[in-house]
Amino acid sequence: MNDNGKSTYLTKEDYEEPRCVLCMDAPGGEKVTRIDVGRMMSKLDEHLAYEDYESAERHLSYWLGEAQVGNDEEGQLIIYNEMMGLYRKMNKPDKTLESAEKAVALAEKLQLDGTEIYGTTYLNAATAMKFVGKPEVSIGYFEKALAAYEKRVEKSDPKFAGLYNNMALTLVDLKRFDEAEDYYGKALEIMKSVKNGSLDMASTYLNLASLYEAKDGLEDGAEKINECLEKAEACLNDESLEKNSYYYFVCDKCASGFRYYGWFMLADELDRRVREYHERA
Numbered sequence: 001m002n003d004n005g006k007s008t009y010l011t012k013e014d015y016e017e018p019r020c021v022l023c024m025d026a027p028g029g030e031k032v033t034r035i036d037v038g039r040m041m042s043k044l045d046e047h048l049a050y051e052d053y054e055s056a057e058r059h060l061s062y063w064l065g066e067a068q069v070g071n072d073e074e075g076q077l078i079i080y081n082e083m084m085g086l087y088r089k090m091n092k093p094d095k096t097l098e099s100a101e102k103a104v105a106l107a108e109k110l111q112l113d114g115t116e117i118y119g120t121t122y123l124n125a126a127t128a129m130k131f132v133g134k135p136e137v138s139i140g141y142f143e144k145a146l147a148a149y150e151k152r153v154e155k156s157d158p159k160f161a162g163l164y165n166n167m168a169l170t171l172v173d174l175k176r177f178d179e180a181e182d183y184y185g186k187a188l189e190i191m192k193s194v195k196n197g198s199l200d201m202a203s204t205y206l207n208l209a210s211l212y213e214a215k216d217g218l219e220d221g222a223e224k225i226n227e228c229l230e231k232a233e234a235c236l237n238d239e240s241l242e243k244n245s246y247y248y249f250v251c252d253k254c255a256s257g258f259r260y261y262g263w264f265m266l267a268d269e270l271d272r273r274v275r276e277y278h279e280r281a
Helices: 037-049 051-070 074-091 095-109 116-131 133-154 158-173 177-192 198-221 222-236 245-260 264-280
Strands: none
Touching: 037 051, 037 074, 074 095, 074 116, 095 133, 095 198, 116 133, 116 158, 133 158, 158 177, 158 198, 177 198, 198 245, 222 245, 222 264, 245 264
16 A cells, blocks of 8 residues: 555644644744634535535635735644645645645744644645655654654654654655654554554555565565554454544545455455445444
8 A cells, every 4th residue: 555545734732832823923024814623624524524625625715815804824724734735636746745745844844843744744745745746845844743752742752653653654655664664663653552443453454465566576575565554454354443533534445455465355355344334424
């Protein structure tokens, strides 16, 4: 699997920083009219829940216009962060790249280094750069995100697992396999102690299988690949997992990975679980 399909959207903690950077006037003294971030995010979540990406795009474009009229650069930064993930989902590389470049420029202009939104911005931008085929730029952004998170986030936080996983994907693109394997290992260690962490562990094991294929080839890497697939299967069959929407999302994403490696019966079983879930919904 090339990607676990998850986007790194912002949480309240990302845009409600303790030093209140989001409440300051513009540098030139212009009056800032803040957008209602909570309202904007709430409606966006509704569109995303229904996978109505066109409506989500119109929604974000409207609020971006409001933030620009109000000189609200912090609001613009939040919106560009959301746009990066949305345009990846919509497979729009040009708009993904544009959103990433504008977000990074704003994060630097606003001197947000030392805040969590700075790290989140660079994490999103790094993922965006990987998506548009710029792994060399991507890994530099991941390193900036890692440095920012290390200042503000506990090492046991699941955010680090997501960061390590995404860094490893880019390192595989750069053929830096040993470094990638190390980051996957770090991600797995964190997720072992996280509630429902087995779900993300399954995705990581499939990513590890892809790493061994890229490094050693399907034949020479067969033993390690099969070990990863067995561990991923065990994670998905963990009886303690909550059977919520994310569970079925992961099953759906993992099914294609198992099918690629010829594990057709398991892939069909995962497809069945997802199909029955949607029929019940």
